[in-house]
Every structure is written in C-alpha cells, then in structure tokens.
Amino acid sequence: xxRSLLHLPIKRSAWAIRTSNVAxxxxxxxxxxxxxxxPEIYDIVVVGGGPVGLTxxxxxxxxxxxxxxxxxxxEGMNLASIRDWNPTPDYFANRIVSLIPSTVKLLKxxxxxxxxxxxxxxxxxxxxxxxxxxxxxxxxxxxxxxxGREEGIDTTxxxxxxxxxxxxxxxxxxxxxxxxxxxxxKTKVEKIxxxxxxxxxxxxxxxxxxLSNGQKLGARLLIGADGGNSPVRTFAGIESRGWDYDxxxxxxxxxxxxxxxxxxxxxxxxxxxxxxxxLPLPGNFANLAWSTTPEKVAHLKSLAPEDFVAMVNAxxxxxxxxxxxxxxxxxxxxxxxxxxESVTKYxxxxxxxxxxxxxxxxxxASFPLKMKHADRYIGERIxxxxxxxxTIHPMAGQGLNAxxxxxxxxxxSIADGISHGQDIGSSFTLEPYQSERYLxxxxxxxxxxKLHTLxxxxxxxxxxxxxxxxxxxxxxxxxxxxxxxxxxxxS
Amino acid sequence: xxxPTSTSLARACTHCLRSRAPQLSRQSSQHLPSISNNRTFxxxxxxxxxxxGHVPLKLPERLFLAAGSAIMSFLDPRRGDLIALLGExxxxxxxxxxxRDTMLKHPTGRRILRDRPRITSQSxxxxxxxxxxxxxxxxxxxxxxxxxxxxxxxxxxxxxxxDAECAYVMQRYRECHDFYHAITGLPxxxxxxxxxxxxxxxxxxxxxxxxxxxxxxxxxxxxRDRLLSVxxxxxxxxxxxxxSLLNVYWEEVLETxxxxxxxxxxxxxxxxxxxxRAEIRRKKREERGGKVKTVTASAPAATASDTTVxxxxxxxxxxxxxxxxxxxxxKAMEILEQADKM
Numbered sequence: 001x002x003r004s005l006l007h008l009p010i011k012r013s014a015w016a017i018r019t020s021n022v023a024x025x026x027x028x029x030x031x032x033x034x035x036x037x038x039p040e041i042y043d044i045v046v047v048g049g050g051p052v053g054l055t056x057x058x059x060x061x062x063x064x065x066x067x068x069x070x071x072x073x074x075e076g077m078n079l080a081s082i083r084d085w086n087p088t089p090d091y092f093a094n095r096i097v098s099l100i101p102s103t104v105k106l107l108k109x110x111x112x113x114x115x116x117x118x119x120x121x122x123x124x125x126x127x128x129x130x131x132x133x134x135x136x137x138x139x140x141x142x143x144x145x146x147x148g149r150e151e152g153i154d155t156t157x158x159x160x161x162x163x164x165x166x167x168x169x170x171x172x173x174x175x176x177x178x179x180x181x182x183x184x185x186k187t188k189v190e191k192i193x194x195x196x197x198x199x200x201x202x203x204x205x206x207x208x209x210x211l212s213n214g215q216k217l218g219a220r221l222l223i224g225a226d227g228g229n230s231p232v233r234t235f236a237g238i239e240s241r242g243w244d245y246d247x248x249x250x251x252x253x254x255x256x257x258x259x260x261x262x263x264x265x266x267x268x269x270x271x272x273x274x275x276x277x278x279l280p281l282p283g284n285f286a287n288l289a290w291s292t293t294p295e296k297v298a299h300l301k302s303l304a305p306e307d308f309v310a311m312v313n314a315x316x317x318x319x320x321x322x323x324x325x326x327x328x329x330x331x332x333x334x335x336x337x338x339x340x341e342s343v344t345k346y347x348x349x350x351x352x353x354x355x356x357x358x359x360x361x362x363x364x365a366s367f368p369l370k371m372k373h374a375d376r377y378i379g380e381r382i383x384x385x386x387x388x389x390x391t392i393h394p395m396a397g398q399g400l401n402a403x404x405x406x407x408x409x410x411x412x413s414i415a416d417g418i419s420h421g422q423d424i425g426s427s428f429t430l431e432p433y434q435s436e437r438y439l440x441x442x443x444x445x446x447x448x449x450k451l452h453t454l455x456x457x458x459x460x461x462x463x464x465x466x467x468x469x470x471x472x473x474x475x476x477x478x479x480x481x482x483x484x485x486x487x488x489x490x491s
Numbered sequence: 492x493x494x495p496t497s498t499s500l501a502r503a504c505t506h507c508l509r510s511r512a513p514q515l516s517r518q519s520s521q522h523l524p525s526i527s528n529n530r531t532f533x534x535x536x537x538x539x540x541x542x543x544g545h546v547p548l549k550l551p552e553r554l555f556l557a558a559g560s561a562i563m564s565f566l567d568p569r570r571g572d573l574i575a576l577l578g579e580x581x582x583x584x585x586x587x588x589x590x591r592d593t594m595l596k597h598p599t600g601r602r603i604l605r606d607r608p609r610i611t612s613q614s615x616x617x618x619x620x621x622x623x624x625x626x627x628x629x630x631x632x633x634x635x636x637x638x639x640x641x642x643x644x645x646x647x648x649x650x651x652x653x654d655a656e657c658a659y660v661m662q663r664y665r666e667c668h669d670f671y672h673a674i675t676g677l678p679x680x681x682x683x684x685x686x687x688x689x690x691x692x693x694x695x696x697x698x699x700x701x702x703x704x705x706x707x708x709x710x711x712x713x714x715r716d717r718l719l720s721v722x723x724x725x726x727x728x729x730x731x732x733x734x735s736l737l738n739v740y741w742e743e744v745l746e747t748x749x750x751x752x753x754x755x756x757x758x759x760x761x762x763x764x765x766x767x768r769a770e771i772r773r774k775k776r777e778e779r780g781g782k783v784k785t786v787t788a789s790a791p792a793a794t795a796s797d798t799t800v801x802x803x804x805x806x807x808x809x810x811x812x813x814x815x816x817x818x819x820x821x822k823a824m825e826i827l828e829q830a831d832k833m
Contacts, residue, residue: 321592325601339605343656 039195039208039218042072042182043424044414046223047189047209047232049075051097051163052386052403053225054170055112059407061177062110065415069424071181072217074209079185085168087120089283094251094363096279096287097166098158098266098397102490103404107169111176115169116161122280123159124264128351132271132320133458136467137351138474140485145476157266157489158397160279160287188212192222192235206425207235207381221414221425223383225403228372230388236379242372242391245452247274248297249394250290253363254309254356258284262350268395269316270455271323275395276315278353286356288312289394296327297366305359307333313355317346320458369393371449373442377434381425383410390441393448396488402441405490409436542655544648548580553651556580561702568681568706572647578699579651579661587657590695593735594660600738607659608742610666612642620745625827628752629745631673638823639679643669663737664695670741674752678765680816681706682714686722686761693730695737713771725761733757765820772813 044060046053057073060066099107107113126141142155174181190210195203195218207222224232233240264280274291281287290300290312300308307329314337315323322340326333346352372391377384386403410433417429454466473480532538538547548556557580564573582590594600608614620633636642646665652658675690677683688703704723707715734756744752753760 319592319595321595325596343604345654 038198039203039216041070041218041220043069043220044071044223045207045209045217045219045221046071046073046181046225048224048226048230048386048388049073049077049079049167049183049185050225050227050386051166051170051400052407053223054167054174055107055110055404056223056225056385056407056410057181058112058170058173058177059106059110059411060414061174061179061181063411063415065418066411067177068179070179072219073181073183074187074189074211074217075183075185076188077185079171079183082164082167083171085164087117087162087165089119091360092120092253092281092285092287093162093164094253094287094360094365095163096160096281097163097400098160098279099166099404100158100398100401100489101154101156103401104159106404106408110173112169112173115172116165120165120282121159121161122264122282123156124266124280125155125157126263126265126350127157127268128265129268130270131455131463131467131470132269132323133463134467136470136474138470138481140481140488142485145481145485157485160266160281184211184215187215189226189231192231205380219381219425220423221381221383221430223385223410224388225385227387228370228391230384232382233374233384233388236382236384238374238376238379238382238384240372240374242370245274245291245369245371245393246293247291247369248294248366249369250288250292250297250300250364250366252288252308252312252365253281253360254286254288254312255358255360256284256286256356257354259349259354262354265350265353267316267353270451271315271320272456272458273324274452275455276312277395278312278316278356279397286353290315291369291393291395294368299327301364301366302330303333304331305361307331308364309356309359310334310337312359313337314340316352317341318344371445373445377406377437378427378430380427383430383433385410389437390445392445393452395451396444396448398444398448398488402444405440406433406437409433541653542658544650545653545655545658546650547653548651553580553583556651565705565709568709574699574703575647575665576651577702578665578697579649581698581702582661583652583657586697587652587660588654590664590697590735590737591654591657591660594737597735597738599740600735603663603738603740604656604659608740609662610643610646610741612644614742615643615745617642623746626748626750627746628670628673628741628749631749632670632741632745634823634827635669635672635679637826638819660737664691664697667736667739667741670739671736674736674749674756674758676749676760676763678820680764680768680819681710682718682722682768683764685710685718686726686764689723690726690730691736693727694733694735717767721762722764725759729758729761768816769820772817 046056053073053075057071060069060071104113107116125143126139128137128139130137140157142157146155174183188211190212192207192209195201195206195208197204203218207219209217209219209222211217222232222235224230224236226232230240266277266279268275268277271292273293273296276290276292277288279287279289290297292300300311303311310333311326314326314333318326318337318340322344326336329336370391371393374384374389377389385406387399389406390402392399392402410430413430413433413436414424416432417424417426422429454462457463457466472478473484476482532547532549540547556576560573560577560580564570564577568574591604594604617633617636620629621637623630625631625634643666646662649658649661649665652661671687671691672679672683675687677687677690685703685706688700688706691697692700692704707718710718736756739752739756750760
C-alpha cells in the first residue's frame with residue numbers, strides 16, 4: 001500500500017469543501033426548523049469510542065479534506081476516566097497494544113503521537129518465537145538480519161502502549177481539533193433505523209441512530225467501530241462469519257528481574273493449548289498474554305500470586321507435559337516448578353524472558369478469543385472498521401493495527417470522495433476502502449487462524465514438519481523471514 | 492538363603508538385563524577436563540558427562556553399539572549386559588522421553604522422578620521381605636531373587652542416555668524388572684522372559700523390549716507356537732491396557748497382595764507357564780522313555796557304544812537346557828515351600 005500523507009487532496013478541489021458546507025448548512029437548517037423528535041444531521045456518526053473509533057475521529061479531523069465534517073462519536077463508557085488518566089510510574093495497565101511502525105506513522109501524521117508519553121512506551125527490536133513441543137525457534141530481529149549493514153532503516157518491530165494511554169492521547173488530540181467532533185459518552189445506541197420522508201428532507205435511506213438518552217442522530221455516513229458484536233453491522237444486515245476458538249486470553253502485568261543487560265524483546269512460546277507471550281514494558285515491567293483453554297485460565301486466575309508467578313515462569317521454561325500437569329495443582333506450584341526447573345534444560349535470557357518476580361495486584365484478567373470476518377465492510381451509508389469488520393486471534397498483535405489500517409484506508413476513500421464531489425455515504429465512495437482492505441485482512445486472519453491450528457497439535461506428523469518450516473524461515477531461505485517481517489510491519 | 496554360588500543358576504534369567512560382566516571402563520567419561528567448549532564433539536573429545544557415569548555418544552557410535560548389541564544378544568541371549576546396552580542405545584531419542592512424560596503425567600510417577608529411589612539391597616531389606624506373607628508383592632519379589640541367586644545390586648548403571656532424568660527412568664525400568672515378573676507370574680525361563688518383554692513393550696514402548704520378540708525365532712518350535720498363540724496376545728492386550736508399570740512405587744506396595752495389585756493395574760494373570768511346561772515335559776519324558784527303549788530294542792545289531800554315544804549326543808543338544816531349567820524349578824519349588832513354612 002502506498003503511504004501518502006493524510007493531508008490529502010483538498011488543494012486539488014476547493015469544490016469539495018463547498019459541497020460539504022452546503023450539506024452542513026442544510027443539516028443545521030433542518031435542525032433549526034424541526035422540533036426535537038427530528039434527528040440532528042451529522043456528516044459522519046461513529047459508533048464506538050475504543051482506540052479504533054477515536055483514531056478514526058482524530059484522522060478525519062486531521063486530514064484536511066475531511067477536517068470540516070460534522071462528526072459525532074458515541075461511546076457507552078465514560079470517557080472522562082480516560083481523559084483524566086493520570087499514570088504512576090510503578091503501575092502499568094494489563095491491556096496493552098502493540099503498535100507496528102505503519103500504525104505509529106499514521107498516529108504521527110494525525111498528530112496523536114506527540115500526546116503519547118514516550119517514557120511509558122516500550123519499543124522492541126527483536127522477537128523470539130518458539131515451539132513448545134520441539135523448541136524450533138524463529139528470531140525476528142532486523143539488526144541481526146541486516147547485520148547493521150543498511151543504515152537508516154527503522155529496526156523497530158513494534159511499540160507497546162497501554163490501551164488507556166493510547167485512548168488518552170487520542171482524546172487529547174481530539175480536544176485540539178479546530179472542528180471538534182461531538183463526543184457523546186455514557187450513552188448507548190438504543191436503535192438504528194432508516195429515516196422518514198418529511199416536507200424538508202427525504203431521509204429514507206439515511207440511518208437514524210436513537211440513543212439511550214432519547215437523542216436522535218441522522219448520519220450521512222454511519223461508521224461502526226463498535227467491536228465484535230457490532231450493532232451497526234447488525235443494522236446493515238452484514239453477516240460476520242467465523243468461530244470461537246474455545247480459548248481465552250489471560251492478561252496480567254508483572255514486575256520482572258533486572259533485564260537492563262539484555263535488549264528488550266517480545267517472547268512467544270507456542271504451546272498446544274495456545275501461545276503464551278511476554279511483552280516488554282518500560283523499566284522492570286512486562287505484560288503477559290497467555291491464550292489457553294477457559295478452564296486453564298480459570299485455574300490461573302484462582303492461583304495465589306506467587307504460584308501464578310511460578311506458573312508463568314514455568315510456561316517459558318518447562319515441557320508442555322509439566323505445564324499441563326501444573327494446571328492441576330491448586331497450590332504448591334512454587335515448589336513443584338523449582339524441582340522441575342532444576343532437572344529441565346532451558347536456554348538463558350535473552351533467548352527466553354528474564355524471570356518475573358511479582359504480579360501487579362488486580363491485573364489478572366481474561367477475554368474470549370474469536371475469529372470473525374464480516375462479509376462486507378460497507379453498505380449504503382454504512383462502513384465498518386476494526387473489530388466490527390474483523391476479529392482476530394491476538395497472537396500476532398495485529399488486531400488494532402489492522403483496525404488502524406482500515407481507518408487510514410477509509411479516511412482516504414472519504415477524502416477522495418469529497419474531492420470528487422461525491423456523497424460521502426454512497427457505496428461508490430466507500431468501495432475503494434472495501435477493495436483495499438478486505439483481501440489483506442482476510443489473508444492476515446487466515447494466516448493467524450492457520451497458525452493457531454498448526455500449533456494446536458501436540459504430536460503427529462505436523463509437529464516435525466512445522467519445525468522444519470520454522471527452521472527454513474529462521475535461516476531466511478528464499479527471503480521468507482524478511483518477507484514476513486516486512487509484512488508484519490505494515491497493515 | 493540367596494545362593495549366588497552356581498553361575499549357571501545365576502545366569503538363567505537370560506533377558507533380565509542383569510549384568511554380570513565387569514563394568515566397562517569409565518575412562519572415556521573421566522578423561523576430559525574440558526579445555527574448550529568450542530571444540531567439536533569427536534571421539535577424541537567428548538563433552539563433559541551430564542551425570543556421573545554418563546558417556547555421551549556420537550550417532551555413529553550409538554548406531555554401532557545398538558547394531559552390535561542387537562546381533563550379539565540375539566546370538567547369545569544370556570548376555571544381559573548386551574541386552575542392557577541395546578536398551579540404552581535404542582531408547583533415545585523419543586522413546587525414553589515419552590516414557591518419562593508418561594511418568595510426569597501421573598502423580599505417583601512424578602513422585603518417583605522427584606525422589607529417584609534406587610532399588611538396592613540397602614534400600615530393600617531382604618530378610619524383611621522374606622518374612623512377609625507369600626501372597627504379597629515383597630515376598631514374591633524376593634522369591635525371584637532367591638531363586639535366581641542374585642541381589643538387587645547386580646543391575647548395571649545406565650551410561651548412554653543423555654538426559655539425567657531419562658537415564659533414571661531407564662534405571663528404574665531395569666531395577667523394577669523383577670517386580671514385573673512378580674506381578675505377571677511369568678517364570679524366568681526364556682519363554683517367560685520373551686513373553687514378559689513383549690508385555691513390557693506394549694506397556695513402556697521401549698524398542699529393546701520389542702526387539703526381544705525376535706528371540707522367538709531362537710526357541711523351540713513348541714515354545715514358539717505357545718508364545719504366538721497364547722502369550723503374545725495376552726502380553727500385547729494387557730501391556731497396552733494396563734496402567735504404566737513405571738508409575739508404581741514398588742517400595743510402597745511391598746505388603747500389598749499380588750492379586751490386588753494386578754486388579755489395580757488391570758492385568759490378567761496369564762496361563763501358568765511353569766505348570767504347562769512341567770506337564771508337557773512329564774508327558775514327553777514318559778513318551779521318550781518308551782521310545783528310547785524301543786529304539787534300543789529295535790537296533791540290537793548296532794554296537795552298544797555307538798548307541799550310547801548317539802543317545803548321549805541327542806541328550807546334550809536337546810535336553811541340556813531343559814535339564815537345567817528343571818533343576819532350577821525344582822530348587823525354586825523347594826525354596827517356595829520353605830518360605831511357605833516360614
């Protein structure tokens with residue numbers, strides 16, 4: 001995908017503004033002339049104030065072609081807590097995201113990145129991924145791969161940022177916009193329906209959003225950034241296909257041993273029950289993302305803190321047989337792992353993560369994992385972005401990045417539409433978004449889904465085969481490693 | 492009561508892995524004050540041992556030892572040391588790890604791996620075992636030892652398995668072999684050993700135990716037929732469905748009734764091989780007694796010395812082994828009777 005700046009085509013066509021201004025004037029007029037039961041008309045109504053929804057609002061506000069649009073953003077939760085987020089250096093939230101370079105680039109272009117506190121962002125240059133059954137390993141490390149020969153290349157694989165931190169930065173950016181979007185939080189979408197024809201306007205093909213506070217919003221374009229169970233998608237009658245993995249992802253934040261002697265790496269070990277990952281945070285902190293069966297997650301949550309810490313350390317050191325057995329222990333994991341680690345051979349850091357020492361209180365949480373892909377991303381006056389369009393297994397850390405990729409593409413399509421004088425809600429305007437994003441997202445979803453299946457085998461012919469494949473990738477035969485890494489760096 | 496005086500008795504347990512050969516020199520594992528870790532693994536430079544007594548092997552060495560010990564122990568099944576060597580060289584990779592994992596998955600097996608108990612004459616008090624009622628595992632076990640005239644100390648050490656824990660698993664398997672005799676009731680004659688090996692193969696998956704089935708070709712035809720029709724089906728069915736024998740903490744169940752233990756593990760008792768053999772032998776003896784008479788009677792023309800020589804030769808080839816076994820069994824019966832009286 002060619003990445004041009006977002007400050008798009010406004011110079012080419014001043015006419016685009018005019019069209020839209022007319023629309024806005026019309027909308028205002030209609031609001032003025034009608035009584036309250038009539039909807040207030042917006043150019044764009046975004047449902048969902050998560051990172052993707054906020055990024056969308058911020059990008060629309062930042063791109064010159066779209067910065068004048070009248071936008072409303074609806075969020076069920078209280079955004080004030082995110083706005084007032086005041087971090088302390090000795091605590092990191094458990095929900096974090098990995099932002100790949102292309103995502104960061106977009107955040108820089110839209111002016112969000114400067115609101116992100118860099119001391120709370122941890123970037124990493126290397127990734128260690130290995131097979132829990134055979135120990136076949138891939139090291140993703142640009143520095144090692146290029147051997148320092150090529151200068152001026154961004155060797156960062158990703159930046160770890162807390163979800164709330166990112167949302168906080170996005171909200172701050174929205175505050176500075178010249179035309180601020182209307183933020184409606186603590187409010188749920190009650191129903192979505194098509195409008196009616198009145199004397200002034202024919203709104204029969206416009207979605208009208210009714211909120212839980214009785215407010216009605218008419219949308220020239222309704223964008224669903226409202227997650228996996230998207231009400232907007234349901235309204236549009238777009239089918240979303242996929243399956244539950246019958247796995248939950250366990251997250252937690254830890255204090256770790258001093259790792260200043262080692263480079264900051266991300267670690268992921270594929271166990272047959274699902275991958276377990278340790279992601280770096282600034283200082284002596286790290287985050288866990290452990291995908292496993294709901295029963296095992298329940299067990300992990302029920303363990304005493306020191307047993308839980310021993311369990312996570314064991315997950316990167318002991319054999320799967322041992323880990324599976326440890327899941328049956330209700331207590332005494334510390335002693336059991338001490339014994340097993342004394343008789344098991346495992347590599348030293350930085351090949352595996354340093355030991356974690358303590359789990360931060362109240363950071364143990366989990367959520368179910370799904371694979372879902374909507375049939376279409378667009379409809380007449382409807383667009384879906386992020387999880388509303390596609391839900392992905394988190395093992396590759398690509399969920400939000402794909403969502404941001406959607407945002408970029410959608411904003412570009414809307415800007416193009418405006419500059420060509422098209423109705424921003426028409427599927428004709430939105431078509432490029434769908435055609436640009438659907439196949440890459442489908443490929444990504446399929447790839448991750450197949451990885452999940454492939455690594456679900458505990459034994460059998462696929463186990464040596466996958467290890468052979470991993471060896472081939474790790475040696476960068478046919479440039480496979482470069483290809484994978486460059487693919488993972490953009491969305 | 493142990494009688495290690497008669498070597499022929501002691502070696503009767505041909506497949507027991509009991510090494511009577513002098514321990515091989517361990518120089519190879521001791522001569523390296525590892526100067527540099529960068530040196531490659533060669534015959535002249537072995538990496539340091541992973542545990543005391545460990546001898547790291549290169550693949551060609553391992554293959555050579557495996558093939559050599561397989562051929563030689565096939566030719567002479569009394570070489571327990573070679574059978575032990577075959578067991579070690581073929582167990583790795585994969586098989587011994589799988590067996591270790593079987594133990595790790597079981598609470599008792601895990602406890603065994605944690606304690607790493609060794610079965611020696613110190614860890615087991617033989618006089619105490621002799622004092623147990625004869626239906627207990629301990630008494631049955633010690634009766635095997637007595638009959639064979641050996642002590643638990645005669646098991647050779649594991650040397651060629653690279654992982655210390657897996658080496659212990661192999662050691663444990665080896666040391667518990669006599670308990671398997673006790674629990675299955677199979678006698679220590681070759682036929683019984685082969686049947687037990689097949690049982691162990693189905694139970695543990697160690698390749699050596701499976702390879703031992705080839706010994707079927709070296710036994711007499713009637714024994715082979717009996718093995719194939721009765722004991723192999725029993726061994727495979729029971730070995731497969733029974734709980735892993737490695738997961739039994741034998742030291743803790745010495746006072747348990749043998750039959751109770753069998754029920755717990757899910758093992759059926761095979762037909763009594765000892766009885767069957769004794770019966771067949773008696774029948775044969777009666778038959779042959781008549782036959783020899785007729786032969787002697789029908790050939791009065793031949794010189795007396797010729798006949799004697801011929802009969803003697805026939806006896807040496809076919810019946811020497813049987814005589815020995817008969818002797819062993821007689822002695823064993825005596826011991827058992829004595830034990831019962833006690």
